[in-house]
Ligand SMILES: Nc1nc2c(ncn2[C@@H]2O[C@H](COP(=O)(O)OP(=O)(O)OP(=O)(O)O)[C@@H](O)[C@H]2O)c(=O)[nH]1
C-alpha cells in the first residue's frame with residue numbers, strides 16, 4: 001500500500017473541476033469562477049480519505065484538446081509515456097495549461113475526468129475521454145458528470161451550485 005496516493009482532477013475549462021476540489025477540501029477559499037480559465041496552475045493539496053493519504057490536484061482546463069489527443073496517439077504508437085513525452089516536446093507558453101495538466105497526471109494513481117453534462121456528447125469531450133484513456137494502464141480513470149442539476153433535473157432537481 002502506498003503512503004500517499006495521487007489523484008488529479010482534469011477536464012475542459014469551466015466544467016467544475018475546482019468546485020469538486022473545493023468539496024474534497026471543504027475549503028471556501030478555492031478560486032471558482034463562472035468564467036473559464038480561472039485555474040492557471042496545478043493546485044496540489046494533501047487530504048485524508050478514510051485511512052488513505054491523498055494528494056489531490058486541481059488543474060487548469062485542457063486548452064488544446066485536439067493537439068494533445070493527436071500527439072498522445074503518436075506517442076502511444078511509439079510506446080512512449082504520453083504525459084511525460086508531451087511535457088518534453090511542448091514547452092511553448094501557449095501550452096502552459098496543458099503542461100500543468102501533464103505534470104499533474106504524470107505518476108497519478110487516479111485521474112478524475114470531469115465532464116459538463118451540457119456537452120457530454122460533444123466532439124471535444126469525446127477527444128478528452130479518448131486522450132486520458134491513453135495514459136498508462138496503472139492510472140485508474142474516474143468519470144464525473146458535473147452540473148447535471150441544470151440539464152437532467154431542470155424541472156425541480158437539485159438547485160445547488162456545488163459540484164456533483
Ligand atoms: N449548477 C452548477 N454549477 C456548477 C457546478 N459545478 C460548478 N459549477 C459552476 O460552474 C462554474 C465553473 O466552476 P469551476 O469549478 O470554477 O470550474 P473549473 O473547471 O475549475 O474552471 P477552470 O478553472 O476555468 O478550468 C462556477 O460558476 C461554478 O459555480 C454544478 O454541479 N452545478
Ligand SMILES: [Mg+2]
Nearest residue numbers: 017018038039
Ligand atoms: Mg478551476
